[in-house]
Amino acid sequence: MISDFTFAPSALTVSPGQTVTVVNHDSSTHTVTAGDKSFDTGDIAPGKSGSFTAPTKPGSYPYICTIHQFMHGTLTVR
Ligand SMILES: [Cu+2]
Known part of the structure; x- marks a missing residue:
């Protein structure tokens, strides 16, 4: 999730190809974009x-x- 211009948690471990859903609890529009x-x-x-699909x-x-x-x-994907 996102709140106060911060990703929480800022480090997340998921399985390969997993669907990850991000909830924006902030008052501003945000994205989650890989480098x-x-x-x-x-x-x-x-x-x-x-949401996005993990690599x-x-x-x-x-x-x-x-x-x-x-x-x-x-x-982290593993
Ligand atoms: Cu933002």
């Missing part, structure tokens, strides 16, 4: 949710909000 663009929720409006290749995938690039987190 290498391997996943991207697109814009998630306040109070809405978005199938195990590894560590840093991500940001493309609107607020100081927001970042890491998705």
